[in-house]
Amino acid sequence: MIRVTEANGYESMADILSMAGVSNRWRGGWKLELGHVEKILNFSPGQLRAISYTKSSAQSAKGLLLGQDISRMHLAGARPRVCPDCVKELGYISANWDLRFMLACPRHRRSAVFRCLECGKPLSLYRPKLLECSCGADLRNLPAEPVEEHVLELQAVLAAKALKQECPFESACGLPMADLVAMSLRTLLSTVAGLGAQKLENLGMGVNVLELMVGHAADALSQWPEGFRALLRETGAAANQRNQNTTLSFRKAFGGLYDGLVKRGPPSKEVEFLRKTFVEFGLDEWTDGYVDHRLLRGISTDGRRFQSISHLAKDLGVMPSTARRWAREGLVPMTEIDHATRRYVGVAGPVSVPRRANGKSFGDREASAFLGIPVSVLKALRVSGHFEVRHIGKTLKSFHEADLRSFNDRCLAVVTAA
Ligand SMILES: [Zn+2]
Ligand SMILES: [Zn+2]
Structure with a gap:
């Protein structure tokens, strides 16, 4: 729409919308009456469908990006951003910039332009040209800020997914590329949102600004799994502080993050690597409660530091009651961790469990x-x-x-x- 504005010398797309008879309440939301627009552009019906943000029925609540199903909240809508260098090269704004998580251009290694420095206003969809602010300022002249490498790498995956292009496979910052590449765009977006939101919560920020989440999500994904473990450590400490004097099970302490990342919504195959790292963190580091065996589902406890008596009993090939007695008598290196019920103990230290020999x-x-x-x-x-x-x-x-x-x-x- 901005290109049509620019090509025809109008002031903003408001002129085109009114000419097309589209409701002037459209402010870059996600529903645009495409039929009207196609008509004045002399396009055949449905020609713009492929780049529409909605399915054909205007009632549909789902968002679309180049035909890929995504949550509407992940669309940038009326908060446009642009990489001036990309526009110079391509002559248009590619669809990845319709994602709210796009903050920087991986190709030009620069921050995106969100705001005009001349008038100080946020970039508007109702501007006269792709690279000209409503105040007349040239967006090409704005200084670009450098962006951290791991953030650029995450942006590159997001952009490639959005544009249905081949994803970069190597990461210099230790991002789990193969796993991210195997995700659908929808799952990738919800993963970034889940990781970023958790960090904001740990920081005591209740805000839900998606743009703030990207850098934090990139932190959590870098040097996999170390970045993620650092986030979990911090989340666990925060949960403990909130629940002083009570012992939390692993599931309870990390419930929100676990549910958001791997339980609610995303296809389990796409997020199995997150789940595995999650549970392994619990087995290695979570000393305040046990990891419920129902969470294990194919994840081995072998060589992990903390496990429940039932895991140990299974490893030793004895009854849980026997394993519990051995632990009490100090015959196996276990310590009590659930002081309230004395039900579970963990292996204290990176030991290999003794086996019958x-x-x-x-x-x-x-x-x-x-x-x-x-x-x-x-x-x-x-x-x-x-x-x-x-x-x-x-x-x-x-x-x-x-x-x-x-x-x-x-x-x-x-x-x-x-
Ligand atoms: Zn660019
Ligand atoms: Zn301006």
């Missing part, structure tokens, strides 16, 4: 005779962790010969060194 088992007296120390001392050493249990023999309480030998070797090494 082949080999000889020794009773208390045989074992202490082997090492030449009293039974009580040996038992105390095992509880304190100085005697490492890495193999489980016939019974859990027995001492495995491999553990006895390695303990003996360690003692001898200390003596020799001394």
